[in-house]
Amino acid sequence: MSGVEVRKIPGYGGRELRVSLEGAAGGRLALVFPGLRYPPAAPLLYYSRKLLLSRGWAVASVWYEYDTPAFADASEAGRFEWIASEAGLFWNWAREQGRAELALGKSLGTLAMAHLSGASPAFYRLARVWLTPLLASDAVASAIAASKSPELLVAGAADPATPPELLARLERPGRHLLVLPEADHSLETADVFQTLSLLNDYLLALDAFLESL
Numbered sequence: 001m002s003g004v005e006v007r008k009i010p011g012y013g014g015r016e017l018r019v020s021l022e023g024a025a026g027g028r029l030a031l032v033f034p035g036l037r038y039p040p041a042a043p044l045l046y047y048s049r050k051l052l053l054s055r056g057w058a059v060a061s062v063w064y065e066y067d068t069p070a071f072a073d074a075s076e077a078g079r080f081e082w083i084a085s086e087a088g089l090f091w092n093w094a095r096e097q098g099r100a101e102l103a104l105g106k107s108l109g110t111l112a113m114a115h116l117s118g119a120s121p122a123f124y125r126l127a128r129v130w131l132t133p134l135l136a137s138d139a140v141a142s143a144i145a146a147s148k149s150p151e152l153l154v155a156g157a158a159d160p161a162t163p164p165e166l167l168a169r170l171e172r173p174g175r176h177l178l179v180l181p182e183a184d185h186s187l188e189t190a191d192v193f194q195t196l197s198l199l200n201d202y203l204l205a206l207d208a209f210l211e212s213l
Helices: 043-054 069-073 076-095 108-119 138-146 164-169 192-212
Strands: 005-010 016-022 028-033 058-062 099-106 127-131 151-156 175-180
Touching: 005 076, 016 076, 028 043, 028 076, 028 108, 043 058, 043 099, 043 127, 043 192, 058 076, 076 108, 099 108, 108 127, 108 138, 127 192, 151 192, 164 175, 175 192
Parallel strands: 028 058, 028 099, 099 127, 127 151, 151 175
Antiparallel strands: 005 016, 016 058
């Protein structure tokens, strides 16, 4: 993570939580909430961060480590408590780093965003990018449905986490919906060149969304 300032802050249950900050101090701040096995260095989030930085944003990311036996063995309620706790810790730390204006979450990261949407009025007002949101979760679906902020929702047409009937319920003015054909939960297909084309389509949509803010 060249050029990224990495820190450790207290995490859930006495653990350490790794966070990072990159970009110009004092600028607009975007927050990145990654997926379970999809860290901020993974393609969608890596290029999202690069695009934000190219537009002069600072980017704060959380590098939580949930791909562990402790997390896997926890109950559903226990996992959500863990996610919610560290989402709050990251949010509190990030607010000390700059003026947060945007949150971008991928998959499990949308659970963290959903929790913060209900727990913090300041977070509720942020613009948001939902990448492959877990719409089967009532918390995520309700957080998106209730939001009045500018939003970009990105889904794969072949992703079971975002079935068309649930996506259709979330359409509204001010919410930009991008469904990528044949894309799975990683917004990829079996064809590497098609995958790169879909990544380009996503980045163009993100760039237009950022331009509108």
